[in-house]
Amino acid sequence: MELNRRTLLATASAVGAAAAIGMPALTTAALAQTAQSGKQAPSFYRYKVGSFEVTAISDGSNSFKLADNFVRNAKRDEVEAALKAAFLPTDQLTNQYTPVVVNTGSKLIAIDTGRGPAGEYLANLKAAGIDPKAVNTVIISHFHGDHIGGLRDKEQNLVFPNAEIMIPAAEWTHWMDDAKMNAAPEAARGAWQNVRRVFGSIADKLTRFDAGKEVSSGIKSIATPGHTPGHTSFDITSGDGRLIYQGDASIMPYFFVRNPGWHVMFDSDPQQAEATRRKLFDMVAAERALITGYHWPFPAAGNIEKDGSGYRLHPSVWIPTL
Numbered sequence: 545m546e547l548n549r550r551t552l553l554a555t556a557s558a559v560g561a562a563a564a565i566g567m568p569a570l571t572t573a574a575l576a577q578t579a580q581s582g583k584q585a586p587s588f589y590r591y592k593v594g595s596f597e598v599t600a601i602s603d604g605s606n607s608f609k610l611a612d613n614f615v616r617n618a619k620r621d622e623v624e625a626a627l628k629a630a631f632l633p634t635d636q637l638t639n640q641y642t643p644v645v646v647n648t649g650s651k652l653i654a655i656d657t658g659r660g661p662a663g664e665y666l667a668n669l670k671a672a673g674i675d676p677k678a679v680n681t682v683i684i685s686h687f688h689g690d691h692i693g694g695l696r697d698k699e700q701n702l703v704f705p706n707a708e709i710m711i712p713a714a715e716w717t718h719w720m721d722d723a724k725m726n727a728a729p730e731a732a733r734g735a736w737q738n739v740r741r742v743f744g745s746i747a748d749k750l751t752r753f754d755a756g757k758e759v760s761s762g763i764k765s766i767a768t769p770g771h772t773p774g775h776t777s778f779d780i781t782s783g784d785g786r787l788i789y790q791g792d793a794s795i796m797p798y799f800f801v802r803n804p805g806w807h808v809m810f811d812s813d814p815q816q817a818e819a820t821r822r823k824l825f826d827m828v829a830a831e832r833a834l835i836t837g838y839h840w841p842f843p844a845a846g847n848i849e850k851d852g853s854g855y856r857l858h859p860s861v862w863i864p865t866l
């Protein structure tokens with residue numbers, strides 16, 4: 545059929561006539577039937593730190609019912625008020641997981657690895673064009689399962705077969721102590737066994753580092769104990785750029801950045817974790833450094849400033865071009 549003004553008018557009137565007698569108009573019906581995708585875009589996000597290129601890789605999220613003791617030292621109504629102030633549901637929490645990969649120009653360095661086969665880290669890593677086989681170094685902040693789980697796949701093979709794996713010496717000392725594992729409550733023992741599953745067979749291949757040392761050119765470790773005994777953050781510097789990888793020094797920012805004195809149920813030494821958090825945030829705020837928080841909302845980076853008795857997070861804005 546030749547498409548001209550006359551046939552267009554004829555089509556338009558046919559559609560109108562169909563609607564008038566109660567038949568679905570074909571053109572609008574076809575548009576309305578486009579299926580919803582029900583899926584988010586692959587979640588990775590890039591930004592520059594000096595000449596380094598950082599890629600935040602989402603391992604997805606996990607939603608769960610708000611437990612009364614999630615914040616150990618705040619009342620439930622205070623916790624719910626903090627959620628309300630952040631325009632979030634007050635009966636459930638959503639925890640996100642965001643490891644980063646740093647391309648220094650000469651090395652590809654993954655910091656933390658997500659939860660493992662159950663998470664979305666590997667799929668998003670691939671979507672970002674990063675081949676796990678090309679990763680030179682993996683640096684671990686601490687030994688909780690949501691940070692070390694991604695070192696092994698479903699078949700227990702190493703996900704980064706060519707990488708040097710660097711771990712905080714203090715974490716190794718703590719978690720590999722069998723006496724401590726046996727003294728831990730039954731419910732907590734899974735975390736200790738998981739450390740043995742991930743690291744047991746490669747113990748002699750791991751590089752242990754002490755806090756305060758440069759672990760790779762431009763990346764220095766900072767002792768930030770409290771969440772776990774050997775919890776470590778990283779100071780990433782290139783040219784004028786500076787990024788602090790805080791790990792789990794704070795979990796959800798609307799709780800623990802706003803209220804640095806609040807203690808999350810996962811901290812092994814809450815008082816020490818609070819002292820660590822305040823010291824780290826004071827430094828980051830004073831130096832105007834960028835900071836990335838593993839459990840902050842994606843892309844999990846921003847700046848923080850002092851605000852009353854707490855701090856305020858200014859999340860990074862999306863930059864379409866680097």
Ligand SMILES: [Zn+2]
Binds near residue numbers: 688690691792838839
């Ligand atoms: Zn964590």
